[in-house]
Amino acid sequence: MLKDFLKTVFLWDLVQGMRLTFRYQFKKVVTMHYPDKEKWVPYDRFRGLHYQAVDEEGELKCVACELCARICPAGVITIEAYEDDKGVRRPSVYEMDLHRCAYCGLCVEVCPEDAINHGAGYEFAGFDRADAVMSLEKLLKNKPNETDPEKMGTVASARFIRDKDGIRVEEDGKKRYRWW
C-alpha cells in the first residue's frame, strides 16, 4: 500500500523507462546511410527494375508474343512487332511505363522465352515523367551486374555522385556488411 503510493508519487514506472532509454543511447545506430555512404545490394529474388535478356549471340530473346502485355494488370507494357530478316517476330517498340507498374512479376512469370526479367535496380527517380518510361534500349541496359550470391543482401559502402550525367549512388567496394 505504502509502496504503491510511493511508486505513484515518485513516478517509478517512468524512472524505469528512463533507465531503458538511457541504455539505448549507447547502442549502435541501425540506420543505413543511403545515399551518402552506403547502399543496399538486393537479393537475387528482388523484383526490381525490369531488363530484357539477350541470348549467347547477343540476339534479343523477346519474340513480341505480347503475353506480358496481356497479363499485366496495370497495362504497363506496350509492344509493336515486326518480322526481321530471318523471319522471326521481334519487338520494334517495347515500352514499359513504370509509373503504373506494381512489380507483381506476372510479366516475368508468363514470358515463354525468359526475355523479360526483374533486375536489381531501384534507383530510377527522375525529374521528368518520361524518365520512368523504359524503352527497349533502356531495358537492355538494366541487367544487374552483381552476380555473386555472397554479395547479395548486403549493405555496401558507396558514394553519392552528382555530375553532368545525373545523380546516382555508386558502390566504392571499400566495405560490405550484412545489416542483421
Add this chain to the structure above:
Amino acid sequence: MEALLASDIFWVVFKSFLAVAIIFGLPLPFTWLERKIAGHIQVRPGPMRVGFHGVLQPIADGLKLFLKEDIIPTGADKFLFKAAPFMALIPYIAIFVAIPMSDEAYVSNMDIGVLYVLAIGGLSIYGIIMGGWASNSKYALLGGLRAAAQMISYEVAMGFAVIGVIMMAQSLNMQDIVLAQQGGFLNWNIMPHKQLIAFFIFMVAGFAEANRIPFDIPEGEGELGAGFHTEYSGMRFALFALAEYAAMISISALAAVLFLGGWTSPVGFLDFVPGIVWFVLKTLFMVYLFMWTRFTWPRYRYDQLMTLGWKFLIPLGVANVLITGLFVIDF
C-alpha cells in the same frame, strides 16, 4: 556619484546584452542536441547531412523559418497576436538576469532573487494565453486555457519546493543560497538529508512550467492541432519555440543554483576549476535531463496532470516545508 554612474551603466548594459545573447544563441545548438539525443534514443543518428554530423542543421532550419510567410489569420486580434510571442520569450530573458553564474558573473545580485525569478517566470504564461486568445481559433484558445490551468496548479507546487531551499539558506538571495551549499556535493540541496523531495517537486513543476513533455498539454498536438501556436507561422512560431528552449534553459539554470550547488565544485580538490564551468556543466546536465525525459515519457492526460499537481505534489510540498522547518528550527 557621476563616476559610479558611467561605469555602472556600462556594465549593466553590457551584462544585459550578454544575457540576451546567451538566451538567443543557446536554443540553436540545443535544437541540434535535442534531435541528436532523440535519434540515439531511437537507435538512429538524427541530423547527419548539413555540416559535420548535422551541426549546421539548426541554422538551415532557422533560415527556413525566417523566410516563411508570417500569416495573421482573419478575425485575429492583430496587436495581441503579434505581441504574444515576445511576451512569452522576454520573461525568460529577465529570469536570467537574477541567476548567478559564478561568484562574480551575474547581472544583478538581488536580495529577493528567488521571489523575482518566480514572479517573472510566471509572467510568460501571458504570452501563451494571449497567443491562444488572439488567434481566433478554438484549438489555440483551448491550448491557452490549458496552459493557464497548468500554470496555476504547478506554480504553487514550485513555490513550496523553493520554500524548502530558502529555509535551508535562511535567505532569498541567490548568492547566499549557493554559498549555503558550499563544501562538496554532500552539502548540495539535492542530497537526501537536504532537499531531495523539494528537488523532485521543483523538477516536475519545472517540466510543467516549460511546457515540455510529459506536461506539454498546452500544445497537445494529438488533440489540439498544435495548441496555442496552431495559427502561428514563420518567425513568430520560431519565437515560441525559442521561448520553450529559453524556459528550459532558465529552469535548468535555476535548478542548478537552487539544488546542485550553483557554481561550487562537487569535491574539494577540484576547487581550482572556475565556478562558471561547474555552473555550465550542471545546467547542461539538467538540460540533458529535460531532453532525455522528452523522448522517454508519454504525455500526461489533462486530468492526470491535475491529479498529480494538486493531490500529490502540493501535499508533498507542504509536508516537505513542515519537516524542513522541524530540522531548521533553532531550539
